[in-house]
Structures are given as C-alpha cells and as structure tokens.
Amino acid sequence: MQILSNKSIVSGFRAIELREIVPEVVDLGEFWESAGSQEQAHEHRYWEIGYTAEGASELNVGKERKLQLGPGSFWSVPAGTVHWLRRGPQSRHHRLFVGLQLPVIAARHSEWSLRGLIREVVVLHEVHQLELLFSRIVTEGATPSHYQAAALRLGVDALLLEVLRASTDGNKRAANAAIHPAVSRALNVLQNRFRENWTVQSLARESGISRARLAQLFSQQVGSSVHKALNKVRVEHARILLKESGLSVSEIAQDCGFATSQHFARIFRRLTGSTAARYRREVAQLE
Numbered sequence: 001m002q003i004l005s006n007k008s009i010v011s012g013f014r015a016i017e018l019r020e021i022v023p024e025v026v027d028l029g030e031f032w033e034s035a036g037s038q039e040q041a042h043e044h045r046y047w048e049i050g051y052t053a054e055g056a057s058e059l060n061v062g063k064e065r066k067l068q069l070g071p072g073s074f075w076s077v078p079a080g081t082v083h084w085l086r087r088g089p090q091s092r093h094h095r096l097f098v099g100l101q102l103p104v105i106a107a108r109h110s111e112w113s114l115r116g117l118i119r120e121v122v123v124l125h126e127v128h129q130l131e132l133l134f135s136r137i138v139t140e141g142a143t144p145s146h147y148q149a150a151a152l153r154l155g156v157d158a159l160l161l162e163v164l165r166a167s168t169d170g171n172k173r174a175a176n177a178a179i180h181p182a183v184s185r186a187l188n189v190l191q192n193r194f195r196e197n198w199t200v201q202s203l204a205r206e207s208g209i210s211r212a213r214l215a216q217l218f219s220q221q222v223g224s225s226v227h228k229a230l231n232k233v234r235v236e237h238a239r240i241l242l243k244e245s246g247l248s249v250s251e252i253a254q255d256c257g258f259a260t261s262q263h264f265a266r267i268f269r270r271l272t273g274s275t276a277a278r279y280r281r282e283v284a285q286l287e
Contacts, residue, residue: 001015001016001017001018001020001021001141001144002015002016002017003015003142004016006031011031011032011033012029012030012031012032012033013029013030013031013142014027014028014029015027015028015029015138015141015142018141018152021141021148021149021152022149022152022153022156023101023104024100024101024102024104024105024108024153024156025098025099025100025101025141025152025153025156026044026046026099026100026101027098027099028096028097028098028099028137028138028141028142029096029097029138029142030094030095030096030097030138031093031094031095031097032092032093032094033055033087033093033094033095034087034093035087035088035089035090035091035093036086036087036088036089037086037087037093038084038085038086038087039084039085039086040084041060041082041083041084042082042083042084043079043080043081043082043083044077044079044080044099045079045080046079046099046100046101047076047077047078047079047099047100047101047102047117047118048076048077048083048097048098048099048100049074049075049076049077049097049098049100049117049159049163050074050075050076050095050096050097050098051073051074051075051095051096051097051127051130051131051134052069052070052071052072052073052074052075052093052094052095053071053094053095053096053131054071054090054092054093054094054209054210054213055071055087055088055090055092055093055094055095056068056069056070056071056087056088056090057069057085057086057087057088057093057095058085058086058088059075059077059083059085059121059123060083060084060085060086061077061081061082061083061121062081062082062083065121067121067123069085069123070125071128071213071217072125072126072127072128072131072180073123073124073125073126073127074122074123074124074125074127074130074163074166075121075122075123075124076117076121076122076123076163077121078117078118078119078120078121081121083121092210092213096131096134096135096138098134098137098138098141098156098159100156102114102117102118103118105156105157105160106118109157112160112161112164113164113168114160114164116167117160117163122163122167124163124166124167127162127163127166128179128180128181129162129179129181130159130162130163130166131180131181131182132181133155133158133159133162134159135181136155137152137155137156137159140152140155179221180217180221182207182208182209182213182214182217183207183214183217183218183221183222185206185207185208186203186204186206186207186214186218186226187222187229189203189206189207190203190226190229190230190233191233194230194233194234194237194256194257195255195256195257196257197257198226198230199226200214200215200225200226200227203226214226231267231271232271234256234257234258234267235256235267235268235271235272237255237256238252238253238256238264238268238276239272239279241255241256242276242279242280242283243280243283249261249264249265249276249277249280252264252276253265264276
C-alpha cells in the first residue's frame with residue numbers, strides 16, 4: 001500500500017495498491033478541492049464509488065450525460081465508463097471515494113442485488129448516513145493496523161448494504177431516518193457537555209465540519225439553532241434537578257451552565273411557561 005498526498009489546489013490523499021490487502025479494494029481517498037476546478041475525462045478498470053460531503057459538483061458521464069451532486073450525494077461509476085467531475089462555485093468542496101472490484105463482492109454476496117451498481121451509473125441524494133461509513137473505510141485503508149483486511153472488508157460490505165437499502169427504498173429511508181454524522185456528533189456533544197459555553201464555531205470544530213455547513217445542517221435536520229438546542233438540553237437537566245435534588249435554583253442554574261440565575265430564569269420560563277420555583281412546587285404536589 002502507498003499513500004499519495006496532494007497539497008496544491010487539490011488537497012488530500014489517495015491510498016493505492018490496496019489489492020495486496022483486500023483483492024476487491026483497489027484504492028480510496030479523500031480530497032478537498034477548490035471552486036470551479038475540473039478533472040480530466042478518465043475511466044478506470046474498476047468501479048468508483050464516491051460521496052460528496054461539502055460543495056456542489058457536476059458528474060459528467062460520456063459526452064452528454066450530466067448529473068448534479070450536492071452535500072449528501074452518493075455516486076457509482078462502472079468500470080470502463082468515461083467520466084469527470086466539475087466543481088461548483090462554493091469555496092469548499094470535500095469528497096471521499098473508494099475504487100472497488102464490485103463483481104468480486106457480488107460473488108461473495110450472491111443474495112444481494114448488486115447488478116444495478118455493476119451495470120449503471122447510480123446517483124443517490126440526501127444519503128448523509130453514508131458519510132460515516134465512507135470515512136471508516138478511508139481511515140482503515142490509510143492506516144496499517146491489526147486485522148486491517150477484515151476491517152476493510154466489513155466496512156465495504158456495510159457501505160454497500162446501506163447503499164442498496166437506500167436505493168431499494170426509493171431513498172425514503174435515507175431522507176426520513178438519516179441524520180448527518182456531523183449533526184449527530186454535535187447533538188451528542190451538547191447532550192453530554194452542556195455545561196460548556198458552546199458557540200457554533202467551537203461546536204463545528206468539535207464536529208469536524210465548517211461553521212456555515214453545521215449551522216445549515218443543524219437548522220435543516222434539528223429544526224432549531226445550536227444555541228436553542230443547547231438551552232433546551234440545559235433546561236431538561238434543570239427540570240431533573242428541580243424534581244430530584246435539594247439544590248437551590250441558583251445552584252441549579254450554575255450546574256446547568258447558565259452564566260447567571262437571571263439568564264436561567266428567563267430561558268426556563270420561555271421554554272416551559274413556568275418559573276423554576278413553581279415547577280418544583282407543582283412536581284412535589286404530584287408525588
């Protein structure tokens with residue numbers, strides 16, 4: 001295996017000679033590319049699958065076919081198919097890709113219907129759940145470790161199975177049930193570290209995504225801003241303490257991460273319609 005890095009206009013890396021580890025995996029990599037950049041038309045002797053994490057691109061296939069890709073888009077290009085990518089005007093473009101010998105995998109899993117991926121160009125949109133699966137494969141392929149072959153094979157199988165589910169369900173499963181990995185990480189951080197003073201910028205760094213992209217995805221998939229989500233988590237924790245602890249209201253405000261008791265009182269009333277003291281009395285009367 002070799003790692004080929006690139007730090008020019010296109011930043012990222014490609015891991016090659018992976019067939020020495022797992023015969024069905026040819027190469028893989030991750031790239032961050034500039035606005036308006038374009039690949040040369042090319043074809044492979046293997047199947048290329050990819051995922052767009054950020055930015056919008058145009059996948060050109062042959063002389064006339066053009067397919068639009070946006071954040072959360074998956075694509076698969078069969079072996080021997082001329083294609084190239086043209087990046088849109090966005091300042092940040094981020095994609096992950098894996099080169100596979102799909103017939104080898106299809107033979108191993110004869111019960112799976114991989115014929116569509118083998119024969120045709122496939123594009124799926126809003127399949128954000130694939131990002132984490134791609135990331136795991138890229139990480140395993142680029143990092144020599146014990147049981148690397150098994151980890152790569154399991155990672156590829158999990159990815160293709162999720163692609164099949166998304167395509168078979170008409171993408172309804174992906175659109176309705178999936179949440180972007182960065183949003184999932186952000187929510188987990190807020191749930192477990194709500195006492196910290198999080199901003200969109202600091203949470204974006206923790207989640208591994210740009211500030212603007214996190215704000216956009218958070219609004220779309222959670223339905224609120226990061227600030228409102230943080231306040232909601234803090235108030236839920238406050239309600240538990242009001243019910244189960246003997247802490248004073250000011251002590252609870254401090255424990256939940258609010259700067260002042262006044263700020264806590266204002267947010268608690270806004271979200272619950274009640275004061276903290278009244279909520280505590282009402283809960284006590286019900287027990």
